[in-house]
Amino acid sequence: xxxxxxxxxxxxxxxxxxxxxxxxxxxxxxxxxxxxxxxxxxxxxxxxxxxxxxxxxxxxxxxxxxxxxxxxxxxxxxxxxxxxxxxxxxxxxxxxxxxxxxxxxxxxxxxxxxxxxxxxxxxxxxxxxxx
Amino acid sequence: xxxxxxxxxxxxxxxxxxxxxxxxxxxxxxxxxxxxxxxxxxxxxxxxxxxxxxxxxxxxxxxxxxxxxxxxxxxxxxxxxxxxxxxxxxxxxxxxxxxxxxxxxxxxxxxxxxxxxxxxxxxxxxxxxxxxxxxxxxxxxxxxxxxxxxxxxxxxxxxxxxxxxx
Numbered sequence: 001x002x003x004x005x006x007x008x009x010x011x012x013x014x015x016x017x018x019x020x021x022x023x024x025x026x027x028x029x030x031x032x033x034x035x036x037x038x039x040x041x042x043x044x045x046x047x048x049x050x051x052x053x054x055x056x057x058x059x060x061x062x063x064x065x066x067x068x069x070x071x072x073x074x075x076x077x078x079x080x081x082x083x084x085x086x087x088x089x090x091x092x093x094x095x096x097x098x099x100x101x102x103x104x105x106x107x108x109x110x111x112x113x114x115x116x117x118x119x120x121x122x123x124x125x126x127x128x129x130x131x
Numbered sequence: 132x133x134x135x136x137x138x139x140x141x142x143x144x145x146x147x148x149x150x151x152x153x154x155x156x157x158x159x160x161x162x163x164x165x166x167x168x169x170x171x172x173x174x175x176x177x178x179x180x181x182x183x184x185x186x187x188x189x190x191x192x193x194x195x196x197x198x199x200x201x202x203x204x205x206x207x208x209x210x211x212x213x214x215x216x217x218x219x220x221x222x223x224x225x226x227x228x229x230x231x232x233x234x235x236x237x238x239x240x241x242x243x244x245x246x247x248x249x250x251x252x253x254x255x256x257x258x259x260x261x262x263x264x265x266x267x268x269x270x271x272x273x274x275x276x277x278x279x280x281x282x283x284x285x286x287x288x289x290x291x292x293x294x295x296x297x
Binding site: 003012013022 | 264271272273276278279281282283284286287289290292294295296
């Protein structure tokens with residue numbers, strides 16, 4: 001039976017990096033109340049992962065990396081407003097939906113990197129550099 | 132095997148006094164993380180002008196006696212009171228690692244912890260805050276992960292790695 005990571009329904013803040021990696025059976029990541037991450041958000045090498053849903057996430061102090069998730073289809077971070085580093089979406093061959101909007105990323109740190117992802121259908125991918 | 136209980140605050144009636152006591156069973160509910168009983172003691176016990184039976188130190192062997200005596204009577208009461216004052220009434224003692232402390236906001240796990248078994252995961256049930264890093268790895272069912280449902284804050288790094296379904 002596939003695993004889902006959506007049980008932490010009360011989680012609002014992670015003081016350092018949130019790392020989710022090398023989970024072969026993981027299909028879904030959802031933290032419905034998570035608002036801030038004090039480090040980076042790294043999601044990598046989760047072969048069965050299909051969805052990343054972080055509907056309340058507003059701030060990532062460092063960077064966002066989503067790498068090498070072969071089955072990943074959807075990434076949704078619709079409320080992200082602050083990002084301290086780059087956005088890197090690499091090696092997700094089935095990724096076709098990204099909802100992400102960053103309005104206040106520092107100019108020097110922010111870089112958008114999209115490689116080896118699915119045929120790009122990004123309905124809401126906006127990186128606005130505020131600095 | 133020895134444990135040294137040093138002064139913890141102004142309420143300590145005997146600062147620097149060394150008590151050696153029988154380590155409580157894991158099911159004991161108190162609230163402290165005394166030094167691991169197996170940890171070697173490389174330093175002699177502080178001197179005391181009136182050493183009690185509980186403050187035996189084998190200077191010849193260069194190490195503390197294994198167990199001098201169980202803590203009883205007034206010494207036990209003093210110890211329990213001190214532990215309760217520092218960590219809360221209902222916290223459970225396992226080893227010198229993280230301790231779950233009952234607070235006004237709910238149970239708080241002090242320190243960092245790696246969870247890799249189902250029983251360990253279930254021990255987090257009801258915890259609202261993790262004071263350090265939390266790592267979850269291993270084989271679980273989705274239902275096992277419901278033990279994370281009350282956590283509001285993880286103060287350190289949060290890691291989910293090498294998870295497999297049960």
